Amino acid sequence: MTFDQELIRQGLTLTAIGIATAFGLLIVMMVLIYLMGWATGIPARRAARARVAAEAAAAESRDRALAAVAAVAALSRSGEHAEPTT
Amino acid sequence: MTEITDFLNSSGLTNLDWRAVVMVLVGLGFMYLAISRDMEPYELLPIGLGVIIANLPLAGMALFVPGEMGHQESGIFGVVFHYGLSFWNILPPIIFLGIGAMTDFSPVIANPRTLLLGAAAQLGIFVAFWGALATGLFEIQEAAAIGIIGGADGPTTIFLSAKLAPELLGITAVIAYSYMASVAFIQPPLMKLLTTEKERSIVMRPPREVSRAEKLLLPPVAMILIILVVPRSAPLISMLMIGNLFRESGVVPRLANTASNELVNIATIFLMITVGTQLSAERVFDAETIVILALGLVAFACGTVGGLLLAKLMNLVLREKMNPLIGSAGVSAVPMAARISHHIGQESDPRVYLLGHAMGPNVAGVIGSAVVAGVFISLL
Numbered sequence: 001m002t003f004d005q006e007l008i009r010q011g012l013t014l015t016a017i018g019i020a021t022a023f024g025l026l027i028v029m030m031v032l033i034y035l036m037g038w039a040t041g042i043p044a045r046r047a048a049r050a051r052v053a054a055e056a057a058a059a060e061s062r063d064r065a066l067a068a069v070a071a072v073a074a075l076s077r078s079g080e081h082a083e084p085t086t
Numbered sequence: 087m088t089e090i091t092d093f094l095n096s097s098g099l100t101n102l103d104w105r106a107v108v109m110v111l112v113g114l115g116f117m118y119l120a121i122s123r124d125m126e127p128y129e130l131l132p133i134g135l136g137v138i139i140a141n142l143p144l145a146g147m148a149l150f151v152p153g154e155m156g157h158q159e160s161g162i163f164g165v166v167f168h169y170g171l172s173f174w175n176i177l178p179p180i181i182f183l184g185i186g187a188m189t190d191f192s193p194v195i196a197n198p199r200t201l202l203l204g205a206a207a208q209l210g211i212f213v214a215f216w217g218a219l220a221t222g223l224f225e226i227q228e229a230a231a232i233g234i235i236g237g238a239d240g241p242t243t244i245f246l247s248a249k250l251a252p253e254l255l256g257i258t259a260v261i262a263y264s265y266m267a268s269v270a271f272i273q274p275p276l277m278k279l280l281t282t283e284k285e286r287s288i289v290m291r292p293p294r295e296v297s298r299a300e301k302l303l304l305p306p307v308a309m310i311l312i313i314l315v316v317p318r319s320a321p322l323i324s325m326l327m328i329g330n331l332f333r334e335s336g337v338v339p340r341l342a343n344t345a346s347n348e349l350v351n352i353a354t355i356f357l358m359i360t361v362g363t364q365l366s367a368e369r370v371f372d373a374e375t376i377v378i379l380a381l382g383l384v385a386f387a388c389g390t391v392g393g394l395l396l397a398k399l400m401n402l403v404l405r406e407k408m409n410p411l412i413g414s415a416g417v418s419a420v421p422m423a424a425r426i427s428h429h430i431g432q433e434s435d436p437r438v439y440l441l442g443h444a445m446g447p448n449v450a451g452v453i454g455s456a457v458v459a460g461v462f463i464s465l466l
């Protein structure tokens with residue numbers, strides 16, 4: 001077994017740089033993928049928010065319309081039982 | 087009479103020695119494993135044929151004679167070896183183009199933390215590298231070529247060996263592919279030894295749906311990042327990402343089809359037969375080959391252990407635990423290692439479905455080993 005100092009030094013350098021580069025690059029890639037997921041999700045999140053708001057507005061106007069119908073119905077029913085005023 | 091004697095002397099039969107016969111049997115063995123056992127058939131069948139061709143005396147198929155006089159003397163696989171590997175080294179990148187066009191990166195995008203498992207599984211490369219140096223039999227470049235077997239990635243092993251230690255190319259490539267074909271025997275005992283039944287039964291949520299935009303962004307972003315840091319990994323990484331962008335863009339189906347079918351098939355035919363022809367008897371019947379065989383096994387085992395242990399370590403801090411079995415898929419060996427993670431998980435609990443999750447570290451392993459190869463080439 002021949003293990004001279006120069007060989008050990010070169011081997012250690014290779015190992016340290018190799019491991020650090022592999023981990024470092026893959027960690028940076030991991031962060032970038034999370035960022036990409038977040039960034040590409042922005043339009044989808046906006047669209048989802050807009051859809052929810054539109055649905056809420058639609059529900060509100062539907063409720064208003066129902067309320068109006070109910071009010072008119074109630075008014076006309078009370079009119080049926082009212083005595084003629086003339 | 088003289089003509090008959092000359093003819094007999096020029097015949098392979100009179101020049102056959104026992105080592106060549108053994109190698110022909112080895113070649114037949116590879117063919118048997120490929121055809122009857124379906125073990126890495128696309129690699130072991132042409133490699134087996136190459137081994138047989140290389141060991142038939144006086145055939146000269148793997149011979150390369152440089153210069154004007156050599157034009158009619160060189161064998162086809164000698165020429166392919168010279169220009170395709172040792173001189174220009176273009177065949178492994180072409181294979182990577184095809185791999186890129188065949189691979190879906192969605193599992194990595196859906197669960198990016200699995201990239202770390204791919205990095206941890208590169209441990210085997212460095213253990214085998216130091217093992218090779220410790221024997222005192224190999225130069226540091228040869229040790230790097232032996233270590234890269236632990237990346238469990240055939241084209242990367244061939245690419246690095248052809249650059250740093252062409253004399254070991256046949257041996258390292260065949261050992262890498264043989265062990266890749268044997269992951270079903272190498273990995274399960276280690277996986278069961280290092281994980282508990284409870285850990286193996288962890289059910290992971292199905293990976294999230296990945297958007298088209300994410301799939302389109304990953305190849306160029308990863309390519310630019312990796313090549314900026316390790317330019318010498320460019321031949322492999324750029325081709326992998328180009329192939330993947332062909333696939334994901336959806337606008338060049340003919341290019342994606344060609345890269346993942348015709349082109350990769352043509353490259354595989356020439357690459358694998360040529361690798362087989364490098365296994366001549368005088369190279370194989372050598373103490374060094376036995377040592378490389380042992381170091382390759384150590385490399386595969388340590389890569390598996392590295393991935394498994396990091397997955398267990400990550401579980402200590404993760405709120406949503408991952409099944410540590412997916413860590414062993416970080417050794418590359420796409421997709422066999424991922425399938426093994428899945429099968430072992432299913433043995434513990436049929437509800438455990440790991441295939442999609444294990445493809446993440448599997449793909450990360452391919453990238454990780456190409457990066458380490460680039461580092462070796464840069465520094466040696």
